[in-house]
Amino acid sequence: MNIPLLAGTVSTVLFAASMLPMLLKAAHTKDLASYSLGNIALTNVANAVHSFYVFDLPAGPVWLLHTFYVVASALMLVWCLRYRKAPAVEQEERKEPWNRISTTGLTP
Numbered sequence: 001m002n003i004p005l006l007a008g009t010v011s012t013v014l015f016a017a018s019m020l021p022m023l024l025k026a027a028h029t030k031d032l033a034s035y036s037l038g039n040i041a042l043t044n045v046a047n048a049v050h051s052f053y054v055f056d057l058p059a060g061p062v063w064l065l066h067t068f069y070v071v072a073s074a075l076m077l078v079w080c081l082r083y084r085k086a087p088a089v090e091q092e093e094r095k096e097p098w099n100r101i102s103t104t105g106l107t108p
Helices: 003-029 037-054 061-083 087-094
Strands: none
Touching (some): 037 061
């Protein structure tokens, strides 16, 4: 039995499983306001650079884990850019309902 390979496989599954709730919530709600665009972009750059190192290693669980991280961070970046609201829209949504201007001419 190859203990290091088994440990790498188990940890890969656990790390990927720990990220799934974040990805599923982001995909479902499309609310990425709590995520920093700069951090997600920097993560994608770091993953791209780190890929040169990881894919130079012998194939194994680290390849799967890194590939998962690359895909997950790329998805988060795409979703963050796609679903990011314009600042004016966010400010309008923060206003109390009685301060909103109704498009129908009627106030709530």
